[in-house]
Amino acid sequence: MQHLKRLHPLQIQKENLPPNEAMEVDEVRDTPAATNNLPSCSKTSSSTLPSSNISSESLPSCSKSVVTSNISGRRSKQMKLYASSNELSRAKIAEIEKKLLLMIVSDFQPLSIVENTGFLQYTKALNPLYSPPNRKILANEILPKAYNESAVALKTILNEIKYTAITTDMWTSDNNIGYITVTCHYIWDSILFSRVLATQDATLIMSTPSHTSKNLAEAITTILNEWNVYNKTATVVSDNAANIKCAINDHLKMHHHPCVAHTLNLSVNEALKDSALMELLKKCKSIVGYFKHSVQGSEKLKLTQQQMGLPILKVKQDVATRWNSCLHMLRRLLEIKDALSVAMASLPNAPDILSANEWKVLEDCVQVLKPAEDMSTTLSAEKYPTLSLVIPLFHGFEYTIKQTTPSTEIGKSLQLKILEVVTRRLGGYESNKTVAKSTFLDPRFKKIGFGSEDNANNAQKWITEELSQNILSNQTMAHSTLESANSESLNLHASTEGIWAHFDSKVTNIKSHSTPGSLLILMVRQYLEMQPLPRTENPLEWWRRYKTTLPEMYDLATKYLCIPATSVPSERNFSKAGQLTCSRRNRLGSKNVDKIIFLNSALSS
Numbered sequence: 001m002q003h004l005k006r007l008h009p010l011q012i013q014k015e016n017l018p019p020n021e022a023m024e025v026d027e028v029r030d031t032p033a034a035t036n037n038l039p040s041c042s043k044t045s046s047s048t049l050p051s052s053n054i055s056s057e058s059l060p061s062c063s064k065s066v067v068t069s070n071i072s073g074r075r076s077k078q079m080k081l082y083a084s085s086n087e088l089s090r091a092k093i094a095e096i097e098k099k100l101l102l103m104i105v106s107d108f109q110p111l112s113i114v115e116n117t118g119f120l121q122y123t124k125a126l127n128p129l130y131s132p133p134n135r136k137i138l139a140n141e142i143l144p145k146a147y148n149e150s151a152v153a154l155k156t157i158l159n160e161i162k163y164t165a166i167t168t169d170m171w172t173s174d175n176n177i178g179y180i181t182v183t184c185h186y187i188w189d190s191i192l193f194s195r196v197l198a199t200q201d202a203t204l205i206m207s208t209p210s211h212t213s214k215n216l217a218e219a220i221t222t223i224l225n226e227w228n229v230y231n232k233t234a235t236v237v238s239d240n241a242a243n244i245k246c247a248i249n250d251h252l253k254m255h256h257h258p259c260v261a262h263t264l265n266l267s268v269n270e271a272l273k274d275s276a277l278m279e280l281l282k283k284c285k286s287i288v289g290y291f292k293h294s295v296q297g298s299e300k301l302k303l304t305q306q307q308m309g310l311p312i313l314k315v316k317q318d319v320a321t322r323w324n325s326c327l328h329m330l331r332r333l334l335e336i337k338d339a340l341s342v343a344m345a346s347l348p349n350a351p352d353i354l355s356a357n358e359w360k361v362l363e364d365c366v367q368v369l370k371p372a373e374d375m376s377t378t379l380s381a382e383k384y385p386t387l388s389l390v391i392p393l394f395h396g397f398e399y400t401i402k403q404t405t406p407s408t409e410i411g412k413s414l415q416l417k418i419l420e421v422v423t424r425r426l427g428g429y430e431s432n433k434t435v436a437k438s439t440f441l442d443p444r445f446k447k448i449g450f451g452s453e454d455n456a457n458n459a460q461k462w463i464t465e466e467l468s469q470n471i472l473s474n475q476t477m478a479h480s481t482l483e484s485a486n487s488e489s490l491n492l493h494a495s496t497e498g499i500w501a502h503f504d505s506k507v508t509n510i511k512s513h514s515t516p517g518s519l520l521i522l523m524v525r526q527y528l529e530m531q532p533l534p535r536t537e538n539p540l541e542w543w544r545r546y547k548t549t550l551p552e553m554y555d556l557a558t559k560y561l562c563i564p565a566t567s568v569p570s571e572r573n574f575s576k577a578g579q580l581t582c583s584r585r586n587r588l589g590s591k592n593v594d595k596i597i598f599l600n601s602a603l604s605s
Contacts, residue, residue, distance in 0.1 A: 088129050096130055101138075101146055105599040111135050111143070111592065139592055147595040150602050154195060155227065161186050163559040164229045167237045167567045168220060168244070170202065170211060177590060178202045178211070182223045183569045183601075187558040190544035194382045194569050196601035198223045201590040213243045217251030235434060235563045240266075257434060260390055260426070261376050261566035267425045268323040268372050271418035276410050280361055281318075281326065286351045287344075288315040288329060297347055304343040305336070324376065327369045330362050357408065364411025368418060371400040379565040385539060386565040388442035390435050392449035394426050430455045433462055438560040441553070443533040443542045460524060467520045467552050520552070527553055 088096075103109060113119050114132045123132055133142060158164070165185040172178050181199045185192070205222045206215040224230040237257045238244045248256040272281070291297045292315060305312050316332040319325040333340065337359060344350040354362070375397050379386050401419045406412045429435045430450060436459035439449045450456035527550055533542045539561065547554040 086129070088127075093130070096127070097133065097142055098146075100132065101142055101599075102603075104138075105596055106603060108596065108600070111138050114138055143592065143595055146599060150599060154602070157188055158184070158186070158227055158229055158232075161188055161558075162232065162555065163187075163234050163562060164232045165235045165237065165563040166220075166224070166229075166233050167564055167569050169238060169567055169571055170216075170244075179590070179593070180205075180216070180219050180223075181597075182220060184227070184229060185562045185564055185569070187540065187562045190540045190547070192383065192385060192540060192562060193605050194564070194601070195605055196598050197227050197229075199594045199597045204590070211243060213246035214251055216244055216247035220247065220252060234559050237564055237567050239567055255434060257387070257563065259565075259567040260379050260429075261568055263425050264372060264376050264379075264422070265323055267421045268369065268418060271414060271421045272323060272326065274410065274413055274417065277361075277365070277414060280358055280410070283352070283354065283358070284329060284333060284362070285318055287333070287340075287354075288317050290349075290351055291315045292317055294349070297343070297350060300347055301336070301339060301343045305339045308339055308342070310336075310339055323369075324373055327366065327373055330369075331366050334359070334362055334366065361408045361410045364406035364408050365414060367404050368401065368406065368411060368415050371397050371404075372418065372422070380568040382564070382569050385438070385442065385561040385563075387435060387563040388438040388445060388449075388539070388561060390426075390565050391430050391439045391451070392445055394422075394429065395449075395451050397422065431458070434560065434563065437462055437466070437556070438563060441557045441560050442539045443527075443530070444535050444537070444539055446528055446532060448532060460528075463553075463556065464520050464524055466556060467523070470555065471520065471552060523550060523553060526550070 100114070104111065104113065112135050115135055120132065123130060163186070167183045167185065168181065170178065170180050178201070179199055180202045182197045183194055184197050185194050187193070200219070200223070202211070202215075202219055205219045220236075221230065224233060233254060235255045235257050236248045236252070237259060238248065239262045240258045245256055245258075248254050272278070291301055298314070301314075302312055313332065313336050315336070316329050317325070318329045333354075341353055344353045375393050378393060379389060398419065401415060401422075404415055406415050430452060436450075436455060439445050440447065440456075440459040440463055442449070447453075447456035447460065450459065530546075533539060539557075543554050543557050543561075
């Protein structure tokens with residue numbers, strides 16, 4: 001049957017065929033070339049059709065077999081598709097290269113990946129027609145083009161906004177290059193954004209290589225001026241290092257806000273320096289170190305967990321500079337307590353196991369440290385306002401710590417110590433003007449978030465004073481503009497000025513009694529009388545709804561709600577940058593490090 005269908009299609013009787021095959025015969029009969037002037041072919045079948053770049057007119061004239069001059073519709077479409085896909089269009093290449101750069105920027109891959117044998121084989125398997133650009137083209141053409149396009153878009157936005165806040169930090173790469181990272185935070189269309197402005201080799205933008213306060217101020221000024229945000233920056237957030245604080249306060253003459261996460265870290269580390277607790281922590285670190293470095297120990301722990309039907313969990317190591325890593329270590333030890341105790345009992349070289357009372361101390365420590373962890377995590381976010389959270393979170397932390405009930409003496413001592421230290425270091429933020437204004441302008445908190453009524457009233461007074469200054473400044477500018485605009489029309493009304501003098505004097509008298517201060521007091525009162533926003537809702541969405549009702553206050557909200565509570569955003573960026581400057585990638589120049597981190601920041605905004 002296949003032979004007849006292939007070589008003698010016109011001799012097949014439709015009546016003797018199944019319905020689906022009969023339909024195929026109809027299709028052949030309906031083809032004009034099947035009934036008129038068919039060329040012949042000797043010993044040639046449809047399995048030996050010419051390649052797709054040869055037209056049907058070039059087929060040879062043969063004598064014994066019949067082949068249609070036009071290939072069936074379905075086959076013809078396949079052949080045309082194959083013929084048209086011998087090369088990729090420019091648009092398709094551009095699309096692929098955009099995705100290639102996206103992969104490099106998202107995952108911090110080295111630019112040299114495009115020359116790796118495995119990567120080339122992989123891309124060839126995905127699309128044989130595509131050849132990736134080499135590293136030089138990627139570095140000198142594709143990456144700069146994407147950076148420039150993104151930078152222009154960001155500058156357009158920054159030119160339109162009124163206020164920004166800055167976080168900054170210094171870090172050193174694996175190849176011993178000192179970098180400075182500056183991250184910009186701003187509210188655009190009632191949405192909070194955090195964008196890296198620059199990650200630069202500090203020696204290239206400083207007059208001398210030393211990290212003095214003057215040189216740091218020089219570097220920050222260069223970056224802020226490049227992006228035209230120097231005069232828009234309300235606050236600079238950094239760690240508590242003396243040189244950066246001096247650079248911001250004394251040289252830049254800007255307001256410096258110390259990183260709350262850094263302050264909290266110092267507070268907890270101070271609280272943990274209890275002699276009895278330090279001995280227990282040392283014992284815990286010894287156990288963790290053993291299971292980290294002993295193959296026999298780690299395998300025994302894993303086997304014990306399997307035999308007991310427990311999740312396979314490894315120990316977690318403490319990092320001296322981060323108190324939360326100590327919390328993670330203790331929490332994990334408690335999670336694997338049962339399997340750990342069994343495994344250690346059968347390991348002759350294992351450290352001494354913890355006593356029942358020591359396990360209770362660990363439980364107390366985790367209970368006491370958890371509120372500090374929650375506070376640190378909440379304040380280190382980038383997608384929502386955080387400075388306004390400092391005051392209410394501190395009071396929440398204070399309340400929670402007081403409510404904990406440690407069962408051991410060491411636990412009770414830690415509870416009292418951490419409460420005392422955190423109160424001493426963070427309690428003063430309620431009277432800090434910048435923090436207080438931010439909390440007051442958050443519609444979730446207003447005056448409710450304050451612990452002291454006096455501090456809440458001060459925040460209201462500071463907001464009213466700043467609103468008054470802003471309105472007077474705007475009125476002065478508007479008045480001068482109006483005077484110049486109306487100077488030409490004064491003569492037109494001179495003839496009627498006399499009959500309107502009485503009315504004009506009444507208007508002037510009313511204006512004198514309606515001072516900007518009195519109007520602002522009413523505006524602030526109106527804001528306070530509105531129902532507080534639920535704590536879990538977005539304050540910026542609230543301000544979007546009421547920006548036309550309270551325009552002057554909305555303006556201030558964009559100034560104070562964009563300020564982050566911590567410098568963690570910049571720390572995250574140099575943590576990412578460390579991936580770029582490790583030994584495998586140390587051929588990457590500082591300018592390309594800057595571009596890749598900038599583009600990565602754009603992706604996450």
